[in-house]
Amino acid sequence: VFYSYFVALDLAAQATEHAQFKDWWWKVQLGKCYYRLGLHRESEKQFRSALNHHEAVDTYLYLAKVYQRIDQPITALNLFKQGLDRFPGEVTLLTGIARIHEEMNNIPSATEYYKDVLKQDNTHVEAIACIGSNHFYTDQPEIALRFYRRLLQMGVYNCQLYNNLGLCCFYAQQYDMTLSSFERALALAANDEEQADVWYNIGHVAVGIADLTLAYQCFKLSLAFNNDHAEAYNNLAVLELRKGRVEQSKAFLQTAASLAPHMYEPHFNLATLSEKIGDLQSSYTAAQKSEDDFPEHVDTQQLLRDLRQHFAAL
Secondary structure (H helix, E strand, O other): OHHHHHHHHHHHHHHHHHOOOOOHHHHHHHHHHHHHOOOHHHHHHHHHHHHHHOOOHHHHHHHHHHHHHOOOHHHHHHHHHHHHHHOOOOHHHHHHHHHHHHHOOOHHHHHHHHHHHHHHOOOOHHHHHHHHHHHHHOOOHHHHHHHHHHHHHOOOOOHHHHHHHHHHHHHOOOHHHHHHHHHHHHHHOOOHHHHHHHHHHHHHHHHHOOOHHHHHHHHHHHHHHOOOOHHHHHHHHHHHHHOOOHHHHHHHHHHHHHHOOOOHHHHHHHHHHHHHOOOHHHHHHHHHHHHHHOOOOHHHHHHHHHHHHHHHHO
């Protein structure tokens, strides 16, 4: 594969030279070859040069991709906005901005740009799905349900959609549709990771209806399909603790924390468990990690205050 890229690079370089370095199209091809070979700065130079000769939407997209690869999202955002000045309302540029805001966890801004995308193209699947997801996570499952049903009307038919529909139906108290949506999701799952996610969500529903035996089985099934599912380990740990299996619970929490160090829940649960069994040093260490991941978490702050008071009294 790399040999093919080198051949393409040589061809594009010779064509660019033959055109006296004035043909923007060949410069874009040269930039693509450099990008594929991991030479991002050389790729940037070619795309920049191509834009100086001729402004095209694809060139803006390729150049923004380079900046994202070298971890310069702000530069990519500015480039997209520069492109929008030249091509107002261009859907691909608006989508690029929305994706970057989403990756930076700036969900409100991402949602606004996705809404702008829908103003230009009201059948844009990604925008509809992301706006629906935002409504779900802001405790508006009924509104999220409208967006997901719109996707169904458009003919979107996959595991992720039915998985999200199942959760929305449950939290919107439309219980008649909840299990049938999850059944469809399981039937459409294309790989083990999707199966694991569906079983994990069914486990959440089981917790919601207080069927902890079913919840335990669902989380176990989730791990059977994906042994690295940190959220399932975390929830299993809580259920194990309810059964009085402290060591098993602690082991699950430590596994979850190692698999997903960015999640605050395993650290907080481990801190709470350690505090209950009298291991205050481990509790304090885990609570600090929880605070690092989620500084605004009230329960973590309270636990840290209690531990500090206890240490001060020693």
